[in-house]
Amino acid sequence: MRAAPVTTSPTPRRIGIAAVAVVSTIALTACQAPAPEASGEPVSGGTLAYASGDAEPTCLDPHVGGNYPQALLAGQFLESLVSRDDSGEIIPWLAESWTAADDGLSWEFTLRDDVAFTDGTPLDAEAVKANVEHLKDPATQSSTGYLALGKVDRVEVVDEQVARFVMSSPDSALLESLTQPWVAIESPAGLARGMDENCQAPIGTGPFIVDEWVKQDHVSLVRNDDYTSPPADAAHDGPAYLEAIDWRFVPDSASRYAALQAGQVDVIDNPQPDTISAAKSNDSLAWLDAPRPGAANRIELNSGQAPFDDERVREAFIRAVEVDEGIDALFFGTAERSFSPLSSVEALAYSDEALFEPDLDRANALLDEAGWTERDADGYRVKDGARLTLRFPVSTNQSIPAEQSLFEQVQATAKAAGFDVVIELLDLSSWYGALAEHEYEIVSAPYTKVGPDVLRILYHSDSITPAPSGYFANLAQLDDPEVDSLLTDAASTSDADTRADLYERAQQLILEGYYLLPLYDQQNSFLLSTSVQGARAMPTVSTPTFYDAWLAD
Amino acid sequence: MTPGSPTDERRSIRGATLRRAGLLVAGAVFVLWAVATLTFFAIRLIPGDPAQAILGGPGSQASQEALDQVRRDYGLDQPLIAQYFAMLGRLLTGDLGVSYALKLPVADLLGAQLGGTLLLAALALMLAWILALGLAIWSTGRGRVASALGEGVEITAAALPHFWLAAVLIAVFSVGLGWLPPVATGTLAGFVLPVVTLAVPLAGFLAQVMRESLLDAMQQPFVVSARARGESALGVRARHTIRHASLPAISLSGWALGWLLSGAVVVETIFAMPGLGRTLLQAVTLRDIPVVTGVVLLVALVYVLMTVLTDLAARIADPRLRQEAGR
Numbered sequence: 109m110r111a112a113p114v115t116t117s118p119t120p121r122r123i124g125i126a127a128v129a130v131v132s133t134i135a136l137t138a139c140q141a142p143a144p145e146a147s148g149e150p151v152s153g154g155t156l157a158y159a160s161g162d163a164e165p166t167c168l169d170p171h172v173g174g175n176y177p178q179a180l181l182a183g184q185f186l187e188s189l190v191s192r193d194d195s196g197e198i199i200p201w202l203a204e205s206w207t208a209a210d211d212g213l214s215w216e217f218t219l220r221d222d223v224a225f226t227d228g229t230p231l232d233a234e235a236v237k238a239n240v241e242h243l244k245d246p247a248t249q250s251s252t253g254y255l256a257l258g259k260v261d262r263v264e265v266v267d268e269q270v271a272r273f274v275m276s277s278p279d280s281a282l283l284e285s286l287t288q289p290w291v292a293i294e295s296p297a298g299l300a301r302g303m304d305e306n307c308q309a310p311i312g313t314g315p316f317i318v319d320e321w322v323k324q325d326h327v328s329l330v331r332n333d334d335y336t337s338p339p340a341d342a343a344h345d346g347p348a349y350l351e352a353i354d355w356r357f358v359p360d361s362a363s364r365y366a367a368l369q370a371g372q373v374d375v376i377d378n379p380q381p382d383t384i385s386a387a388k389s390n391d392s393l394a395w396l397d398a399p400r401p402g403a404a405n406r407i408e409l410n411s412g413q414a415p416f417d418d419e420r421v422r423e424a425f426i427r428a429v430e431v432d433e434g435i436d437a438l439f440f441g442t443a444e445r446s447f448s449p450l451s452s453v454e455a456l457a458y459s460d461e462a463l464f465e466p467d468l469d470r471a472n473a474l475l476d477e478a479g480w481t482e483r484d485a486d487g488y489r490v491k492d493g494a495r496l497t498l499r500f501p502v503s504t505n506q507s508i509p510a511e512q513s514l515f516e517q518v519q520a521t522a523k524a525a526g527f528d529v530v531i532e533l534l535d536l537s538s539w540y541g542a543l544a545e546h547e548y549e550i551v552s553a554p555y556t557k558v559g560p561d562v563l564r565i566l567y568h569s570d571s572i573t574p575a576p577s578g579y580f581a582n583l584a585q586l587d588d589p590e591v592d593s594l595l596t597d598a599a600s601t602s603d604a605d606t607r608a609d610l611y612e613r614a615q616q617l618i619l620e621g622y623y624l625l626p627l628y629d630q631q632n633s634f635l636l637s638t639s640v641q642g643a644r645a646m647p648t649v650s651t652p653t654f655y656d657a658w659l660a661d
Numbered sequence: 662m663t664p665g666s667p668t669d670e671r672r673s674i675r676g677a678t679l680r681r682a683g684l685l686v687a688g689a690v691f692v693l694w695a696v697a698t699l700t701f702f703a704i705r706l707i708p709g710d711p712a713q714a715i716l717g718g719p720g721s722q723a724s725q726e727a728l729d730q731v732r733r734d735y736g737l738d739q740p741l742i743a744q745y746f747a748m749l750g751r752l753l754t755g756d757l758g759v760s761y762a763l764k765l766p767v768a769d770l771l772g773a774q775l776g777g778t779l780l781l782a783a784l785a786l787m788l789a790w791i792l793a794l795g796l797a798i799w800s801t802g803r804g805r806v807a808s809a810l811g812e813g814v815e816i817t818a819a820a821l822p823h824f825w826l827a828a829v830l831i832a833v834f835s836v837g838l839g840w841l842p843p844v845a846t847g848t849l850a851g852f853v854l855p856v857v858t859l860a861v862p863l864a865g866f867l868a869q870v871m872r873e874s875l876l877d878a879m880q881q882p883f884v885v886s887a888r889a890r891g892e893s894a895l896g897v898r899a900r901h902t903i904r905h906a907s908l909p910a911i912s913l914s915g916w917a918l919g920w921l922l923s924g925a926v927v928v929e930t931i932f933a934m935p936g937l938g939r940t941l942l943q944a945v946t947l948r949d950i951p952v953v954t955g956v957v958l959l960v961a962l963v964y965v966l967m968t969v970l971t972d973l974a975a976r977i978a979d980p981r982l983r984q985e986a987g988r
Contacts, residue, residue, distance in 0.1 A: 307764070
């Protein structure tokens with residue numbers, strides 16, 4: 109699932125889900141740590157004010173389109189069939205149990221029988237069927253959810269509480285896909301109202317209900333007093349502690365932080381690295397670090413055309429650039445260098461640091477070997493009269509200022525080896541346009557999805573074929589039959605060990621082919637007033653959940 | 662002016678006023694047409710497919726069928742010139758179309774946002790006037806030091822960028838002193854910082870203009886005679902020269918409102934206020950052509966109206982302009 113394709117403010121990034129907690133001293137920074145240690149007993153009541161820097165959604169139903177801003181909000185009022193816990197295990201949510209057929213061509217989900225949507229409609233197999241049909245209906249204009257259900261042919265109602273997913277081919281990623289908010293289960297009666305109405309206030313089973321959406325201002329969420337269906341890893345049962353959430357859209361990151369400092373809001377998202385660094389020394393603020401799942405942020409090398417169709421040139425680029433110091437300095441120590449195509453959140457992520465050791469001599473030798481022997485007056489390498497130019501379109505919507513500065517350091521260090529990196533700052537439409545026209549040699553594109561199946565989307569040769577819009581996900585244009593077959597097998601095997609082994613081999617091949625330069629996890633974090641207790645990020649797509657949260661005095 | 666009976670004179674003034682009104686309306690229609698035309702073609706020069714904008718924004722993975730369907734539904738498969746005339750036809754009937762991204766009528770969207778932005782701009786304009794008048798009156802005719810100080814303040818204020826001023830105000834009054842909220846939430850207190858942010862640079866501009874004409878007016882014979890009648894220096898300034906000083910500033914106010922509306926894009930974003938500025942920014946990002954066109958037309962309309970109003974206000978402030986109408 110593409111990450112936040114429409115984001116008017118810088119997308120955040122950050123490593124190792126940490127929950128930095130509580131009254132000044134206790135800070136948990138373990139990967140995928142549980143909720144901040146609560147101090148004292150939960151208290152009921154109060155309104156939590158949340159300031160979001162992500163773009164305001166154009167539709168609150170995450171089935172429609174399907175981006176991260178929608179997921180942030182939907183996580184408060186919609187729920188999925190299953191969830192994922194901190195260790196990466198799939199756990200029950202709206203479905204209490206599930207079984208897969210031996211051939212992997214059908215799955216049966218048994219739903220909880222004590223759950224109703226907030227409009228009173230009971231949660232049953234018919235509802236699940238209606239949701240899958242809604243997602244697969246072209247009129248819904250679903251993109252992310254549609255892809256997540258790509259191998260689901262249809263849903264059959266076995267009995268009232270049992271839904272059978274009939275697959276067109278086995279999908280080892282089905283459960284991971286179903287954890288995502290983009291395929292959350294909504295009230296069929298709500299869906300039947302039509303897109304316009306459903307977009308304003310989707311009806312789910314979640315701990316909060318959409319009360320009002322004032323465009324460009326806020327969404328009011330009120331507590332669902334009849335709530336019964338927390339995911340299996342929640343800290344309590346019954347309704348949420350908070351009475352309401354006031355969800356504001358504050359696009360300017362400095363204003364968001366000021367509002368948090370002034371006590372006007374309790375939680376902000378998308379803090380910039382310098383802000384996080386400042387907040388760390390503030391005793392009344394806590395940092396919730398929640399890198400997104402799926403792919404790590406990385407620079408992809410377009411192997412589909414010259415000069416990166418030559419592996420030697422790809423390796424030369426990767427050996428030439430130095431990013432470690434830049435990441436440390438520009439991200440104020442809030443981002444950890446990655447050496448894997450996958451997010452550190454993913455249990456199956458495979459790293460190989462040795463491949464990314466900077467080595468300018470080797471870079472120069474490789475370029476000489478590849479025929480880029482001459483240099484022009486500016487010091488750039490030339491072959492047959494053409495300069496060794498790398499076009500680098502950068503999306504100002506997706507790359508925060510710190511990342512843009514990092515790319516300038518990539519440019520500077522690559523120059524030493526004779527690469528002419530031409531950075532082009534573009535808005536989202538122009539950026540997608542440049543990619544669709546293959547007007548790039550290097551590019552950085554975030555991609556959020558639960559589970560390692562993101563590798564198939566990003567590196568299987570099928571993903572070079574563009575969608576009608578021109579969009580394609582395999583930006584490295586990696587076209588290797590061996591990688592293809594590993595990823596295809598991994599996606600259809602039902603054996604966990606085999607799957608892990610196949611993904612590891614695929615990642616080895618991808619890394620060893622020098623198709624990408626991993627940078628860090630897709631940064632995603634939140635700053636909270638220490639009066640907010642018990643908040644955590646979902647171990648699925650790292651959106652915050654306030655079901656267990658309360659406001660201490 | 663030919664002397665005539667009072668009735669004749671009134672009639673001829675009325676005729677001139679009607680002619681003038683006719684010209685103004687024709688001018689306004691021309692400006693709106695030109696703006697609509699420019700916007701229509703300019704927005705098609707920037708990359709981005711409207712059909713994609715409708716189907717979930719840039720990078721959407723919409724199917725070919727969906728794209729085709731949308732192109733048919735929205736007439737995007739028609740030649741550009743046909744789309745242009747279709748748009749003009751819709752505009753003539755007052756139909757601004759439907760937002761690509763929000764799927765809501767543009768008129769409703771803008772209607773909901775117009776009030777907030779106009780209120781913001783009007784308050785800022787008022788505050789700017791008060792600040793500028795105060796500064797100009799205080800610093801004129803008090804010797805070189807006051808004059809230089811006044812000039813310095815004006816130039817500095819006029820040069821302050823909105824984003825910087827906003828950041829400083831937030832740092833001081835929200836984070837530091839905790840007096841005012843950094844995010845405007847519809848309360849009166851929330852309006853203070855955005856209004857001040859917009860007003861201060863504008864006050865700098867206005868005060869510069871006012872001082873010039875104030876100085877000019879102070880040289881006039883009527884000032885000397887008023888002073889000779891025993892009026893105080895301040896009294897003269899307050900009663901007699903302000904009118905003169907205001908004239909160019911009144912004419913500038915039309916321009917100022919446009920300037921405030923563009924400033925609103927920055928200020929509304931920083932203070933997270935709903936309004937036309939933010940609507941425009943979001944619409945451009947999403948390639949939401951009907952909304953962009955709608956905002957631009959609306960701003961043009963406000964501009965035209967303000968020009969008419971400042972023209973009228975100048976006539977009220979300066980009787981000579983009224984006389985000319987009768988000529």
